[in-house]
Amino acid sequence: MDLAFPHVCLWTLLAFVLTWTVFYVNNRRKKVAKLPDAATEVRRDGDADVIIVGAGVGGSALAYALAKDGRRVHVIERDMREPVRMMGEFMQPGGRLLLSKLGLEDCLEGIDEQIATGLAVYKDGQKALVSFPEDNDFPYEPTGRAFYNGRFVQRLRQKASSLPTVQLEEGTVKSLIEEKGVIKGVTYKNSAGEETTAFAPLTVVCDGCYSNLRRSVNDNNAEVISYQVGYVSKNCQLEDPEKLKLIMSKPSFTMLYQISSTDVRCVMEIFPGNIPSISNGEMAVYLKNTMAPQVPPELRKIFLKGIDEGAQIKAMPTKRMEATLSEKQGVIVLGDAFNMRHPAIASGMMVVLSDILILRRLLQPLRNLSDANKVSEVIKSFYVIRKPMSATVNTLGNAFSQVLIASTDEAKEAMRQGCFDYLSSGGFRTSGMMALLGGMNPRPLSLIFHLCGITLSSIGQLLSPFPSPLGIWHSLRLFGAEGVSQMLSPAYAAAYRKSYMTATAL
Ligand SMILES: Cc1cc2nc3c(=O)[nH]c(=O)nc-3n(C[C@H](O)[C@H](O)[C@H](O)COP(=O)(O)OP(=O)(O)OC[C@H]3O[C@@H](n4cnc5c(N)ncnc54)[C@H](O)[C@@H]3O)c2cc1C
Known part of the structure; x- marks a missing residue:
């Protein structure tokens, strides 16, 4: 009787442990068997894992990063030719570090890029030379690069499309396909002019500062603060070309910097309501009579060269837009379509690269992206984690x-x-x-x-x-x-x- 009770207990315990072990092992087998099924389910139908709208700075870099993680990426870009534009011509040292973390640092090489070690700042006859500091906490060479934006974008596109899982297609995205609050893909006009569709569990809208698509996802509005007016003076070299020239002029700043070994970008800020017409030549007169006298004598010849030689003068709106999180699932907006700040500190590309790095890290644990709830959780975390960097840069700008x-x-x-x-x-x-x-x-x-x-x-x-x-x-x-x-x-x-x-x- 005395021995019977412990025996019963022991056998009951053993039976329990055995049953639990069999149940646990069986369950695990089922789960493991299920995972490849789910993964192949997404890959079976030929759709991509991610659609990216726009192969500019952000779209191309993101395509490369996600494809490196094994995702199949379909990028749709409306114009594959080298962009000719007056933006994104300077990469800060911090942006270069982020590029290297994404494995894209070589895109800033071989494009006649110019090293920049800091600024030469001018105000009312005073001049100060300031450099990016040597800093032990910053694990990269503390120099920036100035370049033609189009050359850099083409390098990013080439690098992304060199990966077998990236399909880079010319086409203009017209709208997002939405079902019950979930974005399922896009409709677009391909290079043959046909209206067609593409589907993927995640769509990334990265169509830049003139984005039409962001309005169907977010309700944030861009505010035009000012205009950047600029042109290129050809066949000349600035004195001390490694320092970007920042002139504290009126009504606002003027900048001159070497964007290739032979070309100098001249750009200044002008405010709405006070913009002379470019087409009837008033702008050229304004630049010569009002701005040139404010440019220090050692830079003035180069400033005037472009105007005298009839360089194309362009005006770009300077926009500011806060980032907002979309309620819709299966979609994320990135780059200038998502968040813009004043370009005085030339940091828009750095912010989008930082965002890509964060998003990529957060998506890495997801084997496939078909679980819209999980992807939404990632997007919410992304929105929080990006804040310190983006808020600092936006506020500084x-x-x-x-x-x-x-x-x-x-x-x-x-x-x-x-x-x-x-x-x-x-x-x-x-x-x-x-x-x-x-x-x-x-x-x-x-x-x-x-x-x-x-x-x-x-x-x-x-x-x-x-x-x-x-x-x-x-x-x-x-x-x-x-x-x-x-x-x-x-x-x-x-x-x-x-x-x-x-x-x-x-
Ligand atoms: C005047 C000015 C100067 C600036 N200077 C600097 C600087 O020196 N340094 C810096 O870091 N940042 C600078 N910026 C900001 C920087 O240029 C942007 O932050 C950066 O280019 C954003 O990248 P993105 O990929 O979002 O957009 P973009 O690089 O503009 O790419 C958008 C892409 O989407 C494509 N696209 C648009 N609509 C569609 C569609 N419907 N279908 C398919 N494709 C589409 C476009 O053709 C384009 O290729 C400047 C901004 C301005 C306004």
Whole structure:
């Protein structure tokens, strides 16, 4: 009797363990058997895993990254010819690091790209040379590259289409195909002019700053802030070509930089309502009579060369648009179609590359993309993780462009001078600001620190050589609506998340 009870217990326990083990092993077998089925189900029908609309900077880089992870990617681009445009001509050091993380650094080679080590900043006869800092925390060469955007885009397209799982097709996407809130694919006109369709579990809209498609996914609106007016002066070389020339002119900034060994881009900001006509020649007259005298004498000859030789003058709208998350499933919007900031800090390409890196990492654990709920979870995480980097860059773009605008207001003008003094003061101020501008340290806290530093430097301006009542009043304004709080508006400064570093780690 005494021995019977432990025996019963022991046998019951053994029976339980045996039953559970058989059940568990059986279940696992079923699951393992199911996985390849699900994977082959997506691949059987010949559809791609991802459709990408637009093979610009973002679309091509994303196609390469996803195909490297074994996805089948169908890219539809409306014009396969080399783009001729006045945007995306400078890659910050931070952007070069991201390109290398994506395995695309060679796309910036062999295109007559120009090395840029920093800026030459000019204001009212003063000049400061500032460089991207050597920084142990930045694991890449601290230099940028200037180039013809079209050459870079063609290299990205070639690199993406060199992978066997990328189908790069010429065609214009007309609309997204939607069923019960889920995007299933696109309708497009192919190169033969036929209306056709393509289907995939995930569609990425990457059709640039003039995007038509984003409106069917997001309800955010782009705001035109100003226009960038520019042209190329051919067959000339700037003095000290490794420094981009930033002139604090009126009404806003002017830039000159070497975009090939023989060509110099001249570009300046002009505001709506004050734009001379390009077609009737008023613009050329304005550039010669109003802008050229503000260009330092050592750069003026090159500035005038393009105008005198009849270079094509172009005007591009400068847009700002906040990123918003779509309610729809099976789709994600990226690049300029998703988020835009002022191009004064030349960082749009860096932001889209950072977004691609994050998205790719988050998608990697998903064996296939047909589970719309799982993909939606990834997109939500992507939206959160990208914030620190994008918010820092967007806010910096907003702040820097505000500071560069000339004004008759004493407080605003002090801010402009304060920015010049801060940038040119040397030491941690210069290196900190240049690390921010170069995308080498895209941290919100660092941004706030340096914006406060610029404000204090501006207040120093207003209160010297001795504090006057007007100077004190303007100083108080710099702490309020005119100064750091305005520069930080819209208030993005999200707490810096470790997850960003994890997502973009090598
Ligand atoms: C004036 C200006 C200067 C700038 N300078 C810089 C700079 O120096 N450095 C920097 O980093 N950023 C700069 N930017 C920002 C940068 O150019 C963009 O952030 C970047 O090009 C965005 O890449 P994207 O892939 O979203 O768009 P894009 O590179 O514009 O690509 C969009 C692609 O989609 C295609 N497309 C459009 N509609 C369709 C359709 N319906 N069907 C199929 N294909 C379609 C287009 O043909 C194009 O190839 C600048 C922006 C402006 C406005």
